Amino acid sequence: MKIAVSGKGGVGKTTFVAALARVFAENGKKVIAIDADPVANLAVTLGMKNVSEIVPISQMKDLIKERTGASDEYGKFFSLNPKVTDLPEKLSLEHEGIRLLVLGAIKRGGGGCACPESAFLRALLSHLIVQRDEVVIVDMEAGVEHLGRATVRAVNALIVIVEPGSKSIQTAFQVKKLADDIGLKSIYAVGNKVASDEHKSLIKNGLNNIPVLGFISYNDKILESDIVGRAVFAENDQLLSEVRQIKENLVQSTKGT
Incomplete structure (x- = not known):
C-alpha cells in the first residue's frame, strides 16, 4: 500500500497518519512514514524522543549538493535523477516497527533557487x-x-x-481538483473530530x-x-479501533488498484 494523506491544517492529518502507521505495523507490515508537511510533527505524534535533534532532509545541503551535482552558482545544471536508493535506511529513524x-519544507518564490532540493526530494519520494x-x-x-506525475500511478x-x-x-474539493489534474483518481476521505451523527x-x-472510508x-x-x-495512539483504544476499521475499508476499496 502506498498512501498519501492531505487536508486543511489542523484537521488531524498527522494524528491519522501516525495511527494508520501503527495499525499496519501491528499487523506485521513494514511501514515507512514520511513527514512531507512543512510543519513537521509526525515524529512527536509517533512518540519519538529528542525530536528537536531531527534534521529535515531538505536541510541536508551537502548531501543534496553531492547527489544532484548542484553548485552555488545560479543557473548551473544539476541532476534530476540523483541516486537515492541507499538513503531510506541511512536517513530514517526507527520506532516500534515504523x-x-x-522531508522538510521546500523554499519557494523569493527564497532562492530550490530546484536541486525539489528534484532531490521528488526523486527520494518516487x-x-x-x-x-x-x-x-x-x-x-x-x-x-x-507528488509528480510519475509517482501518482503507484499511489493506491x-x-x-x-x-x-x-x-x-472546501479544502477537500481543492485537493481533489489538484489530484485530478495530475491523474490521481483513487481519492477518499476520513472524517475526524466527529462528535455526533449530524457531524x-x-x-x-x-x-x-x-467516498468516506470512516x-x-x-x-x-x-x-x-x-x-x-x-x-x-498510546492508551487510546478508541482511536486505534476506529483506524483499524478505516484501514480495512481502505484495503477493500483499493483492491485491484
Whole structure:
C-alpha cells in the first residue's frame, strides 16, 4: 500500500497518519512514514524522543549538493535523477516497527533557487513509492505538491482528512481538483473530530462524490497525549479501533488498484 494523506491544517492529518502507521505495523507490515508537511510533527505524534535533534532532509545541503551535482552558482545544471536508493535506511529513524523520514519544507518564490532540493526530494519520494515494498504513508500539506506525475500511478490512495465544517470540506474539493489534474483518481476521505451523527451527515453530504472510508470520534485523549508527550495512539483504544476499521475499508476499496 502506498498512501498519501492531505487536508486543511489542523484537521488531524498527522494524528491519522501516525495511527494508520501503527495499525499496519501491528499487523506485521513494514511501514515507512514520511513527514512531507512543512510543519513537521509526525515524529512527536509517533512518540519519538529528542525530536528537536531531527534534521529535515531538505536541510541536508551537502548531501543534496553531492547527489544532484548542484553548485552555488545560479543557473548551473544539476541532476534530476540523483541516486537515492541507499538513503531510506541511512536517513530514517526507527520506532516500534515504523521507519520515519522527515522531508522538510521546500523554499519557494523569493527564497532562492530550490530546484536541486525539489528534484532531490521528488526523486527520494518516487523511489519510496514506486520501488520499495513497504507500506508507505505520506503526511502532506493541503495539496499534492510532492507528488509528480510519475509517482501518482503507484499511489493506491489519496486520503483527505475532513473535520465537520465548510472550510475543511472546501479544502477537500481543492485537493481533489489538484489530484485530478495530475491523474490521481483513487481519492477518499476520513472524517475526524466527529462528535455526533449530524457531524457524520454533514461530512458525507458535503463531500458528495468523494467516498468516506470512516470516521474518527472527537477524543480528549488525543489532546492529552500531546500535553504529556506520548504517542497519539498510546492508551487510546478508541482511536486505534476506529483506524483499524478505516484501514480495512481502505484495503477493500483499493483492491485491484
